Amino acid sequence: DAKTTQPPSMDCAEGRAANLPCNHSTISGNEYVYWYRQIHSQGPQYIIHGLKNNETNEMASLIITEDRKSSTLILPHATLRDTAVYYCIGKTSYDKVIFGPGTSLSVIP
Amino acid sequence: DTGVSQDPRHKITKRGQNVTFRCDPISEHNRLYWYRQTLGQGPEFLTYFQNEAQLEKSRLLSDRFSAERPKGSFSTLEIQRTEQGDSAMYLCASSTQGEMAGYTFGSGTRLTVV
Numbered sequence: 001d002a003k004t005t006q007p008p009s010m011d012c013a014e015g016r017a018a019n020l021p022c023n024h025s026t027i028s029g030n031e032y033v034y035w036y037r038q039i040h041s042q043g044p045q046y047i048i049h050g051l052k053n054n055e056t057n058e059m060a061s062l063i064i065t066e067d068r069k070s071s072t073l074i075l076p077h078a079t080l081r082d083t084a085v086y087y088c089i090g091k092t093s094y095d096k097v098i099f100g101p102g103t104s105l106s107v108i109p
Numbered sequence: 110d111t112g113v114s115q116d117p118r119h120k121i122t123k124r125g126q127n128v129t130f131r132c133d134p135i136s137e138h139n140r141l142y143w144y145r146q147t148l149g150q151g152p153e154f155l156t157y158f159q160n161e162a163q164l165e166k167s168r169l170l171s172d173r174f175s176a177e178r179p180k181g182s183f184s185t186l187e188i189q190r191t192e193q194g195d196s197a198m199y200l201c202a203s204s205t206q207g208e209m210a211g212y213t214f215g216s217g218t219r220l221t222v223v
Contacts, residue, residue: 031208034211043113044152046211078172087151096165097212099151099201 004088018075020087020103023071030092033049033064035073037084037100044087044099047073056071077102111217115201123192129187130218134203141184142212144200145169152200158184159206168199178216191222 005013005023012018024033030045034049048062050071061074075082087102114133122128127207134141139160144152155174156166160181170176173191178184188195202212 036211039217043202043214044212044215045214047206049211085151095155096157097142100156101151 004090004100006086006088006100007102008101009106010106011106012075012078014080014107014109015077018078018082018105018107020073020075020086020088020105021070022073023070024076024088024090027068027090031090031095032092033062033068033071033088034091035060035062035096036089036097037082038087038102039081047086078105080107080109083107101106113213115202115215115218116201117218118147118216119219119221120155121223124193125190126188126193127187128220129185130199130201130220132184132186132201132203132204132215134201135213136182138205138213139181140204140206142182142204143186145204146198146200146217147192147196155186159216169173169223188220191220193222196222 003026011091032051035047036044038044047059048057050062050064064071083106085102085104087099110161111198116131142157143155145155146152152169154167155170156176173189196218198217202214204212
């Protein structure tokens, strides 16, 4: 699994876009970038994943740089319910998910 | 089938006692995973099953820990002779083989050893 690095914490104003960065400079060609989040006292929740192209779903957008060494998870209009720890993970489709410490996002009213 | 269920949600036990947790995965998911999470840390992988076969065990899974998935459906995680260091959230997740859309996690069992 690729080692990923994320800032330990971030703040975002409610209603604004939250941009969560992740560095994964050692990611290999067949490893996808996955994002999960964990709201306090709940299990982690899958958000999105991508390989090379940018991806968007109902929860978020994932922007992956052309060299695949970093990516950004975008929550377009952050709400208080988006306050959580966000995990960026590099893995192949058959690897198990290995979590790092993640980024603690606080959405501020 | 509304998701991954874990039982109990909370367990308080005295040091030295045995405890068992249960996980019911999403019915069509053939892979089941156990993780442990302590305060302020990300979840740590413990073990996983494909159907009834236990395919991988982390070094974190000492000989006091045992996991089973006897019929390839629900799974149990037993901790024998609990220690205070076993206090943590125990999370279960399930997926289909080669799942691209990620794991579905349960809400976890919080164990407190006193």
